[in-house]
Each structure stands twice: as structure tokens, then as C-alpha cells.
Amino acid sequence: MNVQIAEWTLLNGQNACSITYLRDVSGLSEEEINELIENGLLTPIDSKAMAKIFPMHSIVTVSSARRLRDDFELDSHGMILALTLMQRIDDLQSELNLLRAQFK
């Protein structure tokens, strides 16, 4: 078995990336990424900074947004609504996981 040693990036809150990086990785336009920021779905590390940088886990959000846009043929309003609802589901799932861990 040929095993390749792979370099990876952990998509966490400790590493950071630029809006250009998010655009290149996801395939979303900067305009669409800015709409995600305006709607609270992406939060820059320092919102007052001129050049915004984002926690690396933002890649998960932008990739998901691009998939939803393409796979459901959504406009930006539909994409934002779907992402907002999905984030609420994720929050509820986290609470459910916590309760399950506490009470089995």
C-alpha cells in the first residue's frame, strides 16, 4: 500500500485566513462572502480591521454555502436562509449532544 504523508490544515479557530483565501477555496464571489458577513454567518476576527481575516473554520461555512447555492440552484437570499437555519440546527444539535453526554 502506497501511503502518502499529507500536509493538512486544521480548520479551527486558532488559524486565520483572508477573504481572498475563502473566495479561492470555496468558489464563492467576494460579494457573496460579504453578504454572509452582513448576515452574521461569518465573523471576522477583528471587524474593525481594514483587511479582514477570518478563523480557518470559516472555510466550512463558505464551502457549505457554495454547495447549497450550486446543488439547490439558490440565489443569495435562499443560500443565506438555508445557512441560517442550518446553523440553528447545529446549535440545537450541540445542546442535544451535551444533554446526551450528561444524561446518557
Add this chain to the structure above:
Amino acid sequence: MKYKDYYEVLGVAKTATLDDVKKAYRKLAHLYHPDVSKDPKGEEKFKEIAEAYATLKNPEKRADYDKIGSHKNGDNFTPPPEWQAQYGSDASGFDDVDISDFFSAFRSGVHKGANAPVKGEDYSVSVSVPLETVFHGGAINVTVELPEYDQHGLPHRRPHTFRITIPKGAQEAQRMRLAGKGGPGRNGGQSGDLFAVLTIAPHPLFRVSGSDLYFDLPLSPWEAAIGASMQVPTPGGNVELKVKSGTTSGQRLRLSKRGLPKEDGQSGDLYAVTQIQVPKEISQAEQDLYQQLSAISTFQPRAHFNMEVK
């Protein structure tokens, strides 16, 4: 090449209109889209649905697909002579070609001689990691089948194994991006990325919530009543835990910073959830002692039942 019945995948007739195909796709996509569905097989199912839709919504590709004729799902079929001529390959060159990879390349216009660079597809693979690996850090192998293009431009799936290091502090559902390790780009396009989605494998003792861990701590009635010291398991090894007198069932005893490492270098907490258990069978001597206890105890666990109902 193995046949995939795209009409059956979408649940439409071969005579279905484009509108019927779209409706069927949307209905199924709502059920199985990996960002929406919690079905563990959702991603696989959605890929099949998306492949079927990508082919049937495009009149040119649909016509090409229809040339294959009618077969059962999974049947081997001989590619039409014009495909063989187009790719400069005989029928055996198509043997291990995945029909979805083939139509995906077709969609990108590779066989049309288009020269525009096309980025390779991103792939996502779920990786189950033992809790011990998350706690200590460690390496695991991830195998994923990715298409490779031969000299004729035909896509062939080949298994690729990547060794990736799980860092301390990795969390459930966290992603790792392996840049350029997805599907190959074409016409000089960039390769896609591979995303490894971490899931922490169920552990026989510990339940995971973020960086915190929980486990059940069974106690005997006398340990709960008068307190006790005991060895309890933690991911880093056993530690001594003191249970105070008067402990009740369902209490959470916190062992600070004994949980999983966090990405900021701190650690979560470990909680022992108390469960008072009684023996199913007791000896005569034990029964006598319980009766003595019953006679002398003033404890009234149901005192609050004596409220007047207004």
C-alpha cells in the same frame, strides 16, 4: 463500464421532461444533501442523485447517455463505438471507468478538446478517530478512491491512502483540509481538495461533549451515604476521587482539566455522573442490617409528598 440507471436514481421515466427531472432532483436533494441530511449514507446517495441530474438535465449529455441503451443497474455494458473512437481506446480501456467520472469529464468538455483549465473536484471523507488518539494526538491512515485520467482522458478510480496526524485538541466534526489532494484538475487546472471530517468513535466509558467528557460513576448506597474514596478512569490514567457523604444520584462531580485537550492548549473537564445502585440479591445478614437501618433512620425521601392539595 458498469451501468447506472440515472432515470431509476431520480425515479423518473425515460420520457421525463426537463421539468420532471428538475422536480425529482430537488425533492431527493432536500432529503439527502450532505449539508441538510443526517443520514450517514446521505452523502453517497446525494452524489448519485447529483450525477444523475447533471447528466439528465443537459440535453447533449442525456442524448449521449441514452445511446448506451437500457441495462440493469450494475450491469457491464460495452461503450458505443463512437465513444471508443473518440477516446482512442478499445472497450477494455473502459472496464474500470466509473460512469459518473466519465460524464463529469464529459460535462467539463475534456473530450471536446476545450482548453480551459478545470479545477478538480473536492472530496470529503469521514474519519473515525479513537478518543485516545484525540487525547494524545497521533497518526491515522485515510483511504479514499479518487479519479485519475489516463492518456486517452478516461477517468479511472484508484485508491489513495494518506497518513495524517491528528493533533491534540482536534474536536468532533472538525475538518482538516488536505489542499490539492482531491480530484485532479484538467487542462492545467488546480487539483481539488480533500476534506477529512473527524468523528470521535464511541468509547465504552466516556461520552464526549465538545472538550468535556462524561462517564457514569456507579456507587453503592453506603458509599453515597457516608462518602468514599475510589480510583476512577480518566483518558490520562486512573485518579483518586473523593465522593462526599450525602451524594445523590445524577450529581456531576467535576474533575477539572481531565477532559480532552482544547485547540488553545487548555483542557476540558471530566464529569463523573453518580448512579446509586443497589445489589439485586442480598444475603440474610445484609437484609438484617437494612432492616435495622430502616428502624432507626429518620430519613424521609418522600417528605415533600405530604403537601396539602389545594
